[in-house]
Amino acid sequence: MRRTGPLVVAFIMGFAMIFQYFIPHPLSQKFYEIMVQQWLIIISIFLYLFGLRSFTLYHYHKVRRKKEGWYFSLIALLAALITVIIGFGTRRGPLFDKIYDYILAPLQATMFSLLAFFIASAAYRAFRARNLEATLLLVTATIVMLGRVPFGAFMWHKLPDVVEWILKYPNMAAQRGILIGVGLGMIATSMKIILGIERSYLGGE
Amino acid sequence: MLLYLLFVSPPVNVHAYDTPDDAGGSITVEWSPPPGVEVKFYEVYRSCEGGPYEFIGKFIGSLHSYVDKGLEDGKKYTYRIRLIDVNGDTSEFSMPSSPAVPSPQWFKKGKLNLFIAVVLYFGFLIFFVQSAKTGKRLFIRRIAGLDALDEAVGRATEMGRPILYVPGLGTMGDVATIASVNILKPVAKKAAEYETPIIVPNRDPIVMTVAQQVVKEAYLEAGRPDAYREDNVFYLTDSQFAYAAGVDGIMMRERPATNLFMGMFYAESLILAETGNMTGAIQIAGTDAVAQLPFFIAACDYTIIGEELYAASAYLSQDPKLVGSLKAQDLGKAILMFLLLLGSILSLCNIPLILNFFRTL
Structure with missing residues (x-):
């Protein structure tokens, strides 16, 4: 019963959602609104409590056991606590917004900006001409990079057109090939779950 | 006049x-x-x-x-x-239209082509799963990234370091995340057998709950329920770059010997994979996010591309029913390729028959 229940729910809801997609009637839309949007929000809210519990226990244990980097966990716990207190205390007032604008947003931007350096180091490794594929990648990437900057057009006025052709045809053809496979794979995986063939997500075979 | x-x-x-x-x-x-x-x-x-x-x-x-x-x-x-x-002159009223009555419809006729395709694909799936159940041997090509999973777990065991499993930024509504959870099961089971810790940081509390259940079951099946640590499958944060920073921190402090990135990834993919690369870990990534694939290919040892991620469950378990479903995918692809070719030729001859069939209203 522990596994049959979820399988029955997946079967009924899976087929209901497939049919719902093809039915424009208001009843069908209402079904989607209640069963997907409202239920999902309700379930998510409850599970966020589990998330909060997990977050607190994970960092608490790290601090208590003085594991490596325990002070980061202490900062995480304190930051969460202070944000919650300010959020509830000021009813999401200006101070709460300042936490977001002047602490969280700059920290996120800092992480994002690291990407520039990581792209350089990854590109260096990827572009080393070790074999035919890597050489092709190096040549194509050099052409595309040059064609995307004004200097490329200055070197040869048709270079941007060559880049456009590379992106529009060979690149798009490869991407679409992957996307078609992904689309079919998604449908197959969904159907396997609906039919109960795929059960790994329940923890069982 | x-x-x-x-x-x-x-x-x-x-x-x-x-x-x-x-x-x-x-x-x-x-x-x-x-x-x-x-x-x-x-x-x-x-x-x-x-x-x-x-x-x-x-x-x-x-x-x-x-x-x-x-x-x-x-x-x-x-x-x-x-x-x-254009001169600002107003005409008389037109003849009134014939009366029209608004009413809701029970079927989107414009999606009929899609409905037919889904029913056909569903039929193929049932057919191949049934034929696989009769014991017919079906061939699956080798997927290097999935073959390397055993090696990756073994390496972590030899080095006495943990395995880091990152299920991505998706929710359980993303099929890629479900595929990731399907791969987590055999990996966790192998890790339990080898007594190697597996760390699973999560961005979504629903995914975390499912991952905890899956890992727990895997340890139970491996006969090592005592080795399961709930603390190792935990919720990190739901903020994209805070999650990346958290996972990077784990990589730098815990120094996992194996990093597995499976699921839905966005701009943080390269931040994670490059940090893992710097720590010297063996890295296997799998995603259907086409824009992130080049980053994973550049920074990881093996990359499971697109549909291979969805095939992983069948490939790893070799369950005939799951393997049968892969054959349905192959047939679907073959039909699509044929229709694409036929559609291109007919369109060149100015016959938009196939093009119109695929056009949804």
Whole structure:
């Protein structure tokens, strides 16, 4: 019963959602609104409590056991606590917004900006001409990079057109090939779950 | 002749009908401009159940149709239209349209092609799963990234370091995340057998709950329920870059020997993979996010590309029913390739038959 229940729910809801997609009637839309949007929000809210519990226990244990980097966990716990207190205390007032604008947003931007350096180091490794594929990648990437900057057009006025052709045809053809496979794979995986063939997500075979 | 010059002709062919494939409450009105008149604006008027006409809107002269929404289902509506030409002269009203009654539909006819495709694909799936159940041996090509999973777990065991499993930023609503959870099971089971810790940081509390259950079951199946640590499958944060920073921190402090990135990834993919690369860990990534694939290919040892991620469960378990479903995928791809080729040839010959079939309204 522990596994049959979820399988029955997946079967009924899976087929209901497939049919719902093809039915424009208001009843069908209402079904989607209640069963997907409202239920999902309700379930998510409850599970966020589990998330909060997990977050607190994970960092608490790290601090208590003085594991490596325990002070980061202490900062995480304190930051969460202070944000919650300010959020509830000021009813999401200006101070709460300042936490977001002047602490969280700059920290996120800092992480994002690291990407520039990581792209350089990854590109260096990827572009080393070790074999035919890597050489092709190096040549194509050099052409595309040059064609995307004004200097490329200055070197040869048709270079941007060559880049456009590379992106529009060979690149798009490869991407679409992957996307078609992904689309079919998604449908197959969904159907396997609906039919109960795929059960790994329940923890069982 | 003089009268014709003095009066501007009204719009012609005013036609109103229930908007197809909708949830009701809407009527589509179409009209044509009178010949020889340069139209600046159209004014549309509506009458409900034979009542007085009321003004509902003024539209630019290039527009020849309008979808009137917010109507009551089951009531009769008629429309008449007049125009204002470029000289600012207003025409008489057009002949009223024939009455139209809005009603909701029970099937989107414009999606019929998609419905047929889904039913056919469903049929293939059932057929191949049934034929696989009879014991017929089906061939699956080698997927290097999945073959390397055993090696990756073994390496972590030899080095006495943990395995880091990152299920991505998706939710359980993303099929890629479900595929990731399907891969987590055999990896966790192998890790339990080898007594190697597996760390699973999560961004979504629902994914975390499912991952905890899956890892716990895997340890149970491996006969090591005592080795399961709930603390190792935990919720980190739901913020994208805070998650990346958290996972990077784990990589730098815990120094896992194996990093597995499976699921849905966005801009943080390279931040994670490059940090892992710097720590010297063996890295296997799998995602269907086409934009992130080049980053993983550049920074990881093995990359499971697109559909291979969905095939992982069948590949790892070798369950005949799951393997059968892969054959249905292959047949689907073969049919699509054939139709793409046929559609291209027919389109070149100016026969848009296949193109029209695939066009959803």
